[in-house]
Amino acid sequence: xxxxxxxxxxxxxxxxxxxxxxxxxxxxxxxxxxxxxxxxxxxxxxxxxxxxxxxxxxxxxxxxxxxxxxxxxxxxxxxxxxxxxxxxxxxxxxxxxxxxxxxxxxxxxxxxxxxxxxxxxxxxxxxxxxxxxxxxxxxxxxxxxxxxxxxxxxxxxxxxxxxxxxxxxxxxxxxxxxxxxxxxxxxxxxxxxxxxxxxxxxxxxxxxxxxxxxxxxxxxxxxxxxxxxxxxxxxxxxxxxxxxxxxxxxxxxxxxxxxxxxxxxxxxxxxxxxxxxxxxxxxxxxxxxxxxxxxxxxxxxxxxxxxxxxxxxxxxxxxxxxxxxxxxxxxxxxxxxxxxxxxxxxxxxxxxxxxxxxxxxxxxxxxxxxxxxxxxxxxxxxxxxxxxxxxxxxxxxxxxxxxxxxxxxxxxxxxxxxxxxxxxxxxxxxxxxxxxxxxxxxxxxxxxxxxxxxxxxxxxxxxxxxxxxxxxxxxxxxxxxxxxxxxxxxxxxxxxxxxxxxxxxxxxxxxxxxxxxxxxxxxxxxxxxxxxxxxxxxxxxxxxxx
Ligand code: OOB
Numbered sequence: 001x002x003x004x005x006x007x008x009x010x011x012x013x014x015x016x017x018x019x020x021x022x023x024x025x026x027x028x029x030x031x032x033x034x035x036x037x038x039x040x041x042x043x044x045x046x047x048x049x050x051x052x053x054x055x056x057x058x059x060x061x062x063x064x065x066x067x068x069x070x071x072x073x074x075x076x077x078x079x080x081x082x083x084x085x086x087x088x089x090x091x092x093x094x095x096x097x098x099x100x101x102x103x104x105x106x107x108x109x110x111x112x113x114x115x116x117x118x119x120x121x122x123x124x125x126x127x128x129x130x131x132x133x134x135x136x137x138x139x140x141x142x143x144x145x146x147x148x149x150x151x152x153x154x155x156x157x158x159x160x161x162x163x164x165x166x167x168x169x170x171x172x173x174x175x176x177x178x179x180x181x182x183x184x185x186x187x188x189x190x191x192x193x194x195x196x197x198x199x200x201x202x203x204x205x206x207x208x209x210x211x212x213x214x215x216x217x218x219x220x221x222x223x224x225x226x227x228x229x230x231x232x233x234x235x236x237x238x239x240x241x242x243x244x245x246x247x248x249x250x251x252x253x254x255x256x257x258x259x260x261x262x263x264x265x266x267x268x269x270x271x272x273x274x275x276x277x278x279x280x281x282x283x284x285x286x287x288x289x290x291x292x293x294x295x296x297x298x299x300x301x302x303x304x305x306x307x308x309x310x311x312x313x314x315x316x317x318x319x320x321x322x323x324x325x326x327x328x329x330x331x332x333x334x335x336x337x338x339x340x341x342x343x344x345x346x347x348x349x350x351x352x353x354x355x356x357x358x359x360x361x362x363x364x365x366x367x368x369x370x371x372x373x374x375x376x377x378x379x380x381x382x383x384x385x386x387x388x389x390x391x392x393x394x395x396x397x398x399x400x401x402x403x404x405x406x407x408x409x410x411x412x413x414x415x416x417x418x419x420x421x422x423x424x425x426x427x428x429x430x431x432x433x434x435x436x437x438x439x440x441x442x443x444x445x446x447x448x449x450x451x452x453x454x455x456x457x458x459x460x461x462x463x464x465x466x467x468x469x470x471x472x473x474x475x476x477x478x479x480x481x482x483x484x485x486x487x488x489x490x491x492x493x494x495x496x497x498x499x500x501x502x503x504x505x506x507x508x509x510x511x512x513x514x515x516x517x518x519x520x521x522x523x524x525x526x527x528x529x530x531x532x533x534x535x536x537x538x539x540x541x542x543x544x545x546x
Contacts, residue, residue, distance in 0.1 A: 005209040006399025021394040022213035028097035046086040063094035066171025074099035076124040081105040084263040087157040099187035104241040111504030130158030199447025207401040218395040222249035232259035235284040243341040269297035273304040285312040287445030315445030343396025360430035369393040390416035444476035462491035482511035
């Protein structure tokens with residue numbers, strides 16, 4: 001097992017194995033099994049390209065050898081920052097087979113995040129597209145490579161702009177050659193398969209170690225709850241490196257079920273609706289702001305959505321008013337999904353009564369998930385009362401990667417993960433998300449750690465103090481407001497935003513609004529009262545809009 005990854009105590013591991021949660025197979029084996037069973041059945045559709053299960057399996061083997069020839073080996077970490085394109089699957093399954101660990105970055109991440117990920121995970125390689133959505137990832141990689149000398153290889157799924165980088169298409173060895181490569185021991189199912197990025201509440205993002213056993217179990221349960229099979233077609237519109245479209249049931253769940261993954265390069269109805277019609281898409285997943293855009297477009301375009309059976313919405317709270325519109329406007333079932341990259345995933349079930357589907361965020365997908373809702377003293381509260389949600393189970397991590405100190409706070413002594421979400425539970429066991437106790441802004445599904453942005457703001461010479469909070473927003477649910485006490489009264493909001501951009505911070509973390517103050521409101525013990533700041537900005541917005 002990779003050092004720095006806390007794992008389940010043996011008695012729990014034993015229970016999860018005995019009860020059949022953990023099947024004992026790796027991702028590499030899972031793909032091989034599907035290829036043998038399904039052969040030429042289509043696994044992935046990306047634009048004109050259609051890849052069968054057998055072909056995907058062969059491509060992966062050919063790439064395994066290419067990666068090995070570069071020196072990528074078991075337990076190496078490899079940053080994967082790819083958009084929704086077919087080579088994503090070649091790359092991650094090849095790494096899985098070697099036992100190297102993808103570290104999943106999102107396409108929106110920039111120099112600041114990538115340099116940190118490379119350094120913290122001591123990455124051996126970094127995989128990027130050449131360009132995507134008008135952004136040049138080779139330029140980004142050049143900057144990253146200069147800052148991180150230990151990064152051995154940059155691999156481009158596309159055309160590299162410099163000879164220093166490898167074109168991924170050159171790394172696939174010819175068919176047959178892979179048979180000559182020996183000594184591939186591969187990982188065990190209990191090994192960590194990859195590292196996911198956490199939404200974060202601290203100054204620096206945390207990495208989430210997920211094992212083959214635990215993640216494949218989460219796929220199996222998702223597939224069961226979402227009723228996926230060989231005839232299902234899942235449209236990936238959200239970036240597939242994120243846990244929701246990756247595994248709930250997402251693209252990997254679809255491959256587990258033997259279905260067809262359809263990749264969308266853009267999330268807009270103009271791109272996605274024709275794909276739904278032409279590829280016979282049966283299920284897709286959105287965050288709430290996108291669901292609003294789709295609902296509006298669907299009013300006049302319902303004929304394109306006839307095959308769609310299920311629309312999943314999650315990542316942030318979906319209001320019941322919007323939830324009510326889904327069936328009427330889009331003609332398909334709504335499924336609410338409340339999950340987290342750390343593990344626990346909750347779904348409303350496809351046959352749940354309307355009232356539950358509209359008003360709750362679902363219930364845990366596994367009978368082995370343990371959830372507790374507790375007050376500030378960690379005592380359990382009664383049904384219907386609000387408290388912090390704690391969870392433990394066969395696919396929920398026991399600790400972040402190399403974060404011993406933080407883990408003491410983020411997990412209870414008996415291994416429950418403190419989600420930082422405020423929830424209540426109905427007598428039927430369904431969860432309703434009521435708010436958040438963690439210092440994070442949920443910007444329409446994109447998570448922003450207040451402390452991370454505050455630290456960047458504090459690096460500006462004119463900033464004396466900074467406090468970042470959420471402000472309500474009709475479209476995104478929340479946006480980010482930065483309160484600043486400045487040394488230098490001349491500094492402007494635009495200057496501060498430009499400063500953060502210059503530091504290479506991803507765009508979604510740049511505050512939407514900056515407010516200057518002489519001093520911050522304080523709590524009884526003299527801490528900055530973020531509650532007062534949130535109220536202040538919400539009131540100010542109200543005054544402006546009414
Ligand atoms: C998903 O994963 P993350 O890791 O980006 O974010 C997790 C956090 C949760 O702790 C919660 O604060 C929020 O996102 N969240 C929701 C929600 N789904 C996630 N808050 C309210 N309502 C919901 N339906 O976002 C994620 C991972 C797997 C499946 C679905 C979402």
